[in-house]
Amino acid sequence: MKKLILLLLVAFGGFANAQYVVNYKRVADTYFENKDYYAASTFYKKALSNTGDSSQVILPYGKERKSKKDVKIILDYEESIFKLAESSRMYREFADAEKYYAIAKTFTNPNYKNSLFYYAESLRANKKFNLAIDAFQLFIDKHTNDVLVEPAKKEILSCKFAIEEMRYPRMLQVKKMPNNINGLGSNYAPVKTKDEFYFTSSRPVSVGGKNDVIKAEGKGVQVSTKANPYLNNIYTTKNGLNEAEISVKSSDISFPKNMEVAAATFSPDGNTAYFTTWIDKGKYTIFTSKKSGSKWTDPLAAGLQVNSKDFNSAQPSITNDGKFLLFSSDRTGGFGKYDLWYCAIREDGSLSQAINFGPTINTEEDEKAPFYNPLTKKLLFSTDGKIGLGGLDFFESEGDFVSWTTPKNMGYPFNSSKDDVYFTIVDEKGTKAYISSDRESSCCLEVLEITKEFLSVKGILSDCKTKKPIAGASVTLSTVDGEQKLVTGIDGKYDFKVDSKRPIKLFFAKKDYFAMASNYSYEELAKSDTLIYKDYCLVHIDPVIVLENVYYEFNSAELTEPSKTILNMIVPIMEDNPEIEIELGAHTDSMGTDEYNLDLSAKRAKSCVDYLITKGISAARMTSKGYGEAFPIAPNTITVGRKKKDNPDGRAKNRRTEFRVTKK
Numbered sequence: 001m002k003k004l005i006l007l008l009l010v011a012f013g014g015f016a017n018a019q020y021v022v023n024y025k026r027v028a029d030t031y032f033e034n035k036d037y038y039a040a041s042t043f044y045k046k047a048l049s050n051t052g053d054s055s056q057v058i059l060p061y062g063k064e065r066k067s068k069k070d071v072k073i074i075l076d077y078e079e080s081i082f083k084l085a086e087s088s089r090m091y092r093e094f095a096d097a098e099k100y101y102a103i104a105k106t107f108t109n110p111n112y113k114n115s116l117f118y119y120a121e122s123l124r125a126n127k128k129f130n131l132a133i134d135a136f137q138l139f140i141d142k143h144t145n146d147v148l149v150e151p152a153k154k155e156i157l158s159c160k161f162a163i164e165e166m167r168y169p170r171m172l173q174v175k176k177m178p179n180n181i182n183g184l185g186s187n188y189a190p191v192k193t194k195d196e197f198y199f200t201s202s203r204p205v206s207v208g209g210k211n212d213v214i215k216a217e218g219k220g221v222q223v224s225t226k227a228n229p230y231l232n233n234i235y236t237t238k239n240g241l242n243e244a245e246i247s248v249k250s251s252d253i254s255f256p257k258n259m260e261v262a263a264a265t266f267s268p269d270g271n272t273a274y275f276t277t278w279i280d281k282g283k284y285t286i287f288t289s290k291k292s293g294s295k296w297t298d299p300l301a302a303g304l305q306v307n308s309k310d311f312n313s314a315q316p317s318i319t320n321d322g323k324f325l326l327f328s329s330d331r332t333g334g335f336g337k338y339d340l341w342y343c344a345i346r347e348d349g350s351l352s353q354a355i356n357f358g359p360t361i362n363t364e365e366d367e368k369a370p371f372y373n374p375l376t377k378k379l380l381f382s383t384d385g386k387i388g389l390g391g392l393d394f395f396e397s398e399g400d401f402v403s404w405t406t407p408k409n410m411g412y413p414f415n416s417s418k419d420d421v422y423f424t425i426v427d428e429k430g431t432k433a434y435i436s437s438d439r440e441s442s443c444c445l446e447v448l449e450i451t452k453e454f455l456s457v458k459g460i461l462s463d464c465k466t467k468k469p470i471a472g473a474s475v476t477l478s479t480v481d482g483e484q485k486l487v488t489g490i491d492g493k494y495d496f497k498v499d500s501k502r503p504i505k506l507f508f509a510k511k512d513y514f515a516m517a518s519n520y521s522y523e524e525l526a527k528s529d530t531l532i533y534k535d536y537c538l539v540h541i542d543p544v545i546v547l548e549n550v551y552y553e554f555n556s557a558e559l560t561e562p563s564k565t566i567l568n569m570i571v572p573i574m575e576d577n578p579e580i581e582i583e584l585g586a587h588t589d590s591m592g593t594d595e596y597n598l599d600l601s602a603k604r605a606k607s608c609v610d611y612l613i614t615k616g617i618s619a620a621r622m623t624s625k626g627y628g629e630a631f632p633i634a635p636n637t638i639t640v641g642r643k644k645k646d647n648p649d650g651r652a653k654n655r656r657t658e659f660r661v662t663k664k
Contacts, residue, residue, distance in 0.1 A: 025080055032083050035281070037090040038443070044084035048077075078104070082112045089118055092418065093442050098122035117148045121155065124390050127417050129159040154387065162389040165412040168502040168522065171453035174413050176440065180248050181237070181447050185230050188436035188445040189263040189315075189369070189422045193270045197237050198251065199447055200262040202230045232260040234275065253289050253296040261287075263369070263422070265318045265325075272349065274302060274316035274325065284314040286327060305343050305351040312338075315369045318345070320428075324401070325351060326370040336364040340381060342401065360404045361397060368392065369422045373430055379404065382421040391419040394435070408481065411500065414450065421445070454497040456531045457520075461492045461508055464537035469493075473510040473538070479503065501525035506536075507576070513538040517576045539573070541661055550608070550657040557603035559611060567611055570659065574617045581621045581663035584608045589651035590629045590636040602626025608657060623662070629654070 028043035085100035101119035104112050120135030136152040136159070143149060181187060185202035192198075234251040253273065255261050264275040271291040277299070278284050286306050287299040306313045311331040318325055326342045331354070334341075339362040344352040361367065363385025370381040377400060382392040386407065393415040395407035409415065416439035426432040431452045436445045457477060461470050469492025477484045477496045480503075484496050498504065503522055509515040516538055525532070539545075547570075550563040559567070574580070586605035588597040605624035613619050629636070634650035 025076060028080070028083065032087060035090075037087040041084055041087035041091070041093070041096070044080050044087065047080050048084070078107050078109060078112065082107070082115060085115065085118065089122065091443050092438055094122045094125035094418070095442070098126055098128075113143065113146075114148060116142070117152060120152070124155060124159055124162075125417050127162075129163050129417075133159045157387045158390060161387050161409070162412070162417060165389060165409075165415075168500050170411045170414055170500045171455060172413055172499070173451040173453065175449045175451075177434075177447040177449060183248075186232075186444040187447050190434035190436065190447045191264060191266065191424045192426060192434070193266050195238065198264050198266075199235055200232055200264070201235050202232045202444075203235075204230055232262045234261050234264045253299060255299060263315045265316050267318055268320060268322045272318075274318065275299075276314040276316065283309070284312040286313045286316050303351060305354055306341075314338075315422075317370050317372070319372045319374055321374040323374070324372065326372060327354075328366075328368045328370065329354070335359050335362040336366065336385060338366040338368060340367045340370045342370075358404070361407060366392070371423045371425075373425060373428070375428045376430055378430070380410075380423050381407075382419075382423075383407075389415045390417040392421045394420050394423060411481075419445070452499060454499055454530070455501060455525065455528060456495065456497055456533075457504065457506070458493065458495040458531070459533055459535045461488055461494060462535065462537045463513075464539050467537075470510055470513070470538060473508055473513075476507040476509075478505040478507065501528075508536060508538060510538055512541050514541060514573050514580075515576045516572070541664070544658050544660045547657045547659065555600075557600065557607045559607050564611060567608060568615070570612060571615045571617065574612070574621065579664065580661050581623075582659045583623045583625060583662050584612075585625045585627055585658045585660070587627050587631060587633075587654055587656050587658070588629050589654045590632070591651070594628060598626055598628035598630075600626070601628050604657070 024043045024047035028040050028047055031037075031040035031043060081100050082104045085097050085104050088094070088096035088100060098119065101115050101122055104115035105119050107115065116135060116139045120132045120139060123129075123132035123135055133156050136156045139146075140149050140152050176182060177187075177190075181199060181201075183201065183203045185204060187199060187201045187203070189200040190197065233255075234253065235248050236251045237248045251264070253261075253275075255277070258279050259277050260279070262276045264273055266273050272288065273291075273296070274286055274288045276284055277287045286302040288302045289296045289299045291297075301307050302316075306316075306325070306327055306329070308331065311329060313327055313329040313331070315328045316325055317327070323345055324342050325345055326340065328338045329341050330338050331341070334356060340357040341354045342357065343354050346352065356362065357367075357370075357379075361379070361381070363383060365385030366383060367385065368382045370379060372379045377398055379397045379399060380394060382394055384392050386393070386395060386409070388395075388409050389412060394410040396410055397404045397407040399405060414420070414435075416437055418438045420435060420437045420439070422434075422436040422445075424434050426434065433450050435448050435450055437448055438445050439448075440446065461473050461475065462468055463470055469488070469490065471488055471490045471492065473488045473492070475486050475488060475494040477498070479498065479500075481500075484498075486494060486496070488494055494506075501522060502525075504520040504525065506518045506520075507515065508517075516536065518534075518536065520532065547566055550559075550566050570582075574582070584605050586601040586608070588601050590597075592600070602625065605626050609619070609622045609624040612622060632650070632654045633656070634653040635647050636651050636654060637644045638647045638650070639645070
């Protein structure tokens with residue numbers, strides 16, 4: 001043990017020294033307290049660097065008594081590891097966060113008990129969903145009364161949801177925008193006007209001042225830095241976003257020197273802008289500016305309808321018809337942290353009082369970055385308050401500002417295991433859009449272009465007997481995401497579009513016809529590119545339907561194997577039409593006595609019912625009846641001259657099995 005402690009003292013010589021050459025831990029602590037997590041992580045790594053790979057350090061947790069110096073080394077080490085993990089998580093570097101939480105979760109100090117939860121969260125962000133589920137469950141088992149237990153349960157559901165989503169990805173192209181747009185820092189909140197593309201960036205700008213200066217004096221530490229070069233501002237570029245080189249410049253709107261600006265939105269005519277502003281990590285406020293000629297007016301606070309000194313308001317979004325201003329705010333009267341709100345925009349440009357979107361949209365957590373498309377009547381926003389793939393996910397709801405449908409997760413790869421926020425469409429139908437996500441970044445949001453793709457499911461529905469198209473039939477396409485419905489026209493055509501290759505069920509129904517269902521498995525859909533075309537037909541419900549080619553063994557009620565194949569065709573009819581009841585009737589020819597034929601036909605009809613029962617059809621929905629030779633449909637004999645002769649063809653037709661619907 002003494003040798004181990006000695007090795008550790010050598011390894012942590014910087015910690016053992018009261019002054020340090022530079023006291024990296026104290027510098028890191030200073031950055032950490034000021035929430036500069038990137039800088040903090042850098043200096044925590046420096047503080048731990050003398051040990052090489054800190055994940056391999058073996059601490060002296062023996063039963064022997066340790067000196068105060070030993071304890072100080074351990075305490076410094078554990079605090080540095082934990083804060084390094086925290087810093088990595090806070091600036092979204094989850095690979096490092098996972099690595100250091102994996103160490104911190106082994107510490108017995110109760111100050112670090114949440115390390116296991118955040119270790120699991122990091123696993124989830126790194127798409128290690130099964131491992132994350134195990135880690136979250138372990139946290140729940142170990143900390144039954146902790147406030148993070150409920151979030152852990154929600155995270156487990158999200159991991160399971162993510163696993164399912166990644167099995168059946170949405171048909172979506174995701175493309176990262178050029179480097180001129182996705183430069184250093186965060187790049188987010190894209191918006192396209194008629195002839196310009198705007199986005200927010202915290203890319204470094206040229207500032208004066210000296211480089212970082214670090215001094216250790218006695219027990220204190222002084223950190224002097226140059227002005228922060230990573231300032232959020234609005235940038236713009238002209239069209240031609242797919243070109244190799246794109247010229248990017250700051251927007252023409254002039255803001256106060258110390259003000260940071262983000263998330264611009266513009267009126268349909270491009271002459272009014274709203275944006276989020278703040279100073280030195282202070283309160284978020286929505287400002288507005290108007291265009292006069294070729295210049296913008298000095299920005300002013302948007303007014304008390306959206307702003308107050310008592311709450312934050314951010315992420316404004318004007319609807320494409322110019323009728324509403326949407327935004328996110330933690331103002332009173334909401335349902336959680338940040339809620340979505342909206343104001344009507346009057347004809348003179350003034351705003352009405354803010355109205356909350358309500359509990360269908362808002363949760364106890366954060367709702368952010370709303371976007372509403374008046375053409376499709378769909379609201380798209382980001383939230384971490386619902387089951388998703390992780391972090392902030394995009395959800396979609398349909399409504400008219402009076403009522404909203406239950407928000408639906410947009411799935412993978414629209415969403416990722418990290419943060420997905422800010423959405424704006426390129427075309428009116430929303431098939432092409434821009435989003436912001438840190439899915440491919442170790443720290444920062446980037447601008448991505450997404451293009452929705454679809455699989456067409458189409459064909460013609462006709463009458464099985466006449467082969468003519470059926471008009472007025474109801475056709476329903478069902479997936480785990482919900483249903484789509486249509487009614488066929490005179491051409492009998494059906495046509496649906498789906499955005500993923502999840503299993504599909506088609507259901508066709510028409511009055512006086514047997515309804516029919518057809519299923520497509522994932523394997524079938526995976527073979528298709530963009531189209532599945534298949535024609536279907538429905539069977540008309542006639543008074544009596546003859547089952548062709550149902551045969552029995554000679555002088556027996558036992559079904560032949562080919563006959564079972566014919567009866568199998570009734571099974572899907574019964575399954576697809578659960579409300580109907582049927583009678584199965586058997587008929588014989590005239591050979592034999594009436595009593596014998598009646599008994600034989602009854603046994604044969606019962607054989608059909610018994611067989612269908614083995615296929616899962618309820619006995620309560622079926623009856624059997626033998627008719628003997630009483631109802632021939634063809635002559636059993638024919639007259640040739642004055643003599644009656646046997647008619648084998650006629651007798652074959654009379655030996656038949658029929659079914660008829662007794663209850664619809």
